Amino acid sequence: MMLAMAPKPSASKPNIVLFFIDDLGYGDLSVTGALGYxxxxxxxxxxxxxxxTNFMAAQAVCSASRAALLTGCYPNRVGVSGAFGPQAAxxxxxQExxxxxxxxxQGYTTGIFGKWHLGSDQxxxxxxxxxxxxxxxxYSHDMWPLHxxxxxxxxxxxxxxxxxxxGKEIKNLEDVSELTPNITEKAVGFIKRNKNKPFFLYxxxxxxxxxxxxxxxxxxxxERGIFGDVLMELDWSVGEILKELKAQGLDKNTLVIFTSDNGPWLNYGDHAGSSGGFREGKGTSFEGGQREPTIMRWTGVIPAGRVSNKLLSTIDILPTIAKLTGAKLPKxxxxxxxxxxxxxxxxxKTPREEFLYYYRKNSLEAVRKHDWKLIFAHPGRTYEGQxxxxxxxxxxxxxxxxxxxALYNLARDPGERYNVLEQNPEIVAELEKIAEAAREDLGDDLQKKEGKNRRPVGVTSSK
Incomplete structure (x- = not known):
């Protein structure tokens, strides 16, 4: 049994390497079914x-998803929604x-190399x-004069x-082609400089x-065109960073986490990824928007070759890292x-039983418990039929x-195609109670509820 074979945990605190890929669909890795590369x-x-395989981004949009990852909160709790533009202020x-x-x-050195998108003012x-x-x-590199x-x-x-x-201006696609190699070089250099002390590399x-x-x-x-080329280069980047960990003798005491901020931007067609058969994509609260390909490795601690179908989310990464490193949780x-x-x-263990699907500013569009997902009537994006x-x-x-x-049983219907609302009134009632508690806590624009425990977004001091 896998549980019996699980290795003993390391006594030392691990280094942390956290990859967070932008707009990567569930089906965009060859291990999850990608074709053509x-x-x-x-x-x-x-x-x-x-x-x-059941790992959820907190929201299917850039800034909100990143705020959730780094704070361990639903993004609407910390006042973040959508994708901040350059003049968002x-x-x-x-205070988050x-x-x-x-x-x-806890004595860690910390570095980020890549896209921030949580405020561009200093x-x-x-x-x-x-x-x-x-x-x-x-912020996103399409927020430029060539949009x-x-x-x-x-x-x-x-x-x-x-x-x-x-620093240097990113003026054209030739400059965009430098994003992945430059970020990789900086990340590798960070590992070299900090090999003798614990680090968090984002x-x-x-x-x-x-x-x-x-x-x-x-x-x-x-064979997939420019999208496949980009994915091959991102895979190379991950390989270079993992290679450096091994070269420095750090690979056995480093927790590596790989996931994505949201699903594919499907209306870009051949320049977009694959949701792997899940419904819809980026900008929606259906599974194609929020279920992400996720891999975690810590040699000798995390079992190898294992698949876990337990429900988890990016908001669970912060408290997990805190426990592994001995850090205190946020106040x-x-x-x-x-x-x-x-x-x-x-x-x-089943750490998470419930999940809230919020979108737009603060709209509760769905709730989930185990495999049951209740969709509330709401206006939203769809890519279908276009x-x-x-x-x-x-x-x-x-x-x-x-x-x-609608009500979907994701165990039988992961594509969210077969509405079983009428056949399961007791399940609907149970999920409605979860929704009511969420609305009291976090609010719901659809029902004009503010929520008691939301915190403000940061506003530029000059405003």
Whole structure:
């Protein structure tokens, strides 16, 4: 039995490497069914660790999802919604405690290389949120003057940020092709410099969010076009970072976590990924928007070659890291639940039984308990019935489609196609109670409820 074979935990605190990929669909790894390219380094990571198949992003949009990951909270609890634009004058509130701040108190060095998207004003940048080093882009790299939609007129030039200072401008797709290699180089250098002390390395890659570009080493190498090229290069990046851990003798005392912020942006067609058969994609509270490919490896601690189907979320990563490192939990309320025992191989544990699907500013669109998911009638995005775009140009989407009330059993119907609402009134009543408690706590715009325990988003001090 896998539980009996589970290895003994390491006595020392682990280094943490956290990959957070942008707009990666559930079906975008070869280990999860991708076609036209291979992701051998990620397949190997899965073989050496545990793959979680029921792992949820907290919301299916950039800033909200990242706020949730780093704070262990549903993003609406910390006032974050949507994707902050360059002139948003908002960011993650300075009083919120991030993973980086918690582990710094335990002697960890902290670095982020990649996309931040939690406020682009200096007071919200990573060095003010617990990170010792930062090199990357402040928000999504389509928020620039070359945006394919009419919003391009309002976007300023996009620059790399080094620490708190703006660096080289990202002007064109050739510059975009430098994102993955430059971030990889910085991450590898961080490992080399900090090999003799514990570290937390956060690698939120900006790709495969559009616009897509790959370096000359990978351009034209896949059968899937530029999207496959980009995924091959991201897989290479993961491999380079894992290779450096091994070269420095750190691979056996490093917890590696790989996941994504939300599902694929499906109306970009051949420039978008695959939801792996789940319904809808980015910007929706259906499984295709929020269920993410997730792999975790800690050699000698996490069982190798294992698949866990237990319900978990990105909000559970913070309390789990806190327990593993001895860090104190944030002073303010969080929503995450630690899953250390499950992570280490005890499959009798079920840390999370319920999950709330919030979207837009603060709309409770669905609730879940175990395999049952109750959808509330709501206006929202749908990609269905509309031809996707091609070659980097987006196709149309309906943003206010009226999704009807429905009940799905995800064990039998992971694609959310067969509404069994009428046959299961007792299940509906149980899920309604969960929803009512959520509305009292966090509110619900659909029912015009504010919620008692939401905290404010950060607002630029100059405003």
């Amino acid at each position: 291979k992701t051998p380094n990620l397949d190997k990571l899965a073989a050496e660790g545990t793959r979680f 908002q960011g993650l509130h300075p 405690e991030t993973i980086a701040e918690l582990v710094k108190e 007071e919200f940048l990573p060095l003010q949120q617990g990170f010792d080093e930062y090199y990357g882009v402040p 394919p939609w009419q919003e391009r007129a309002k976007y300023p030039p996009l620059h790399w940020i080094d620490g708190n200072k703006a 690698v939120p890659h900006p790709l495969p969010h559009v616009p897509l570009a790959a370096s000359s080493k990978f351009k034209g190498k896949s 303010q309320k969080i929503d995450g639940i630690e899953f250390v025992d499950l992570l280490k191989g005890d499959d009798s 031809a996707p775009g091609k070659d980097g140009q987006p196709g149309p989407t309906s943003e206010d489609f009226q999704h009807p009330r």
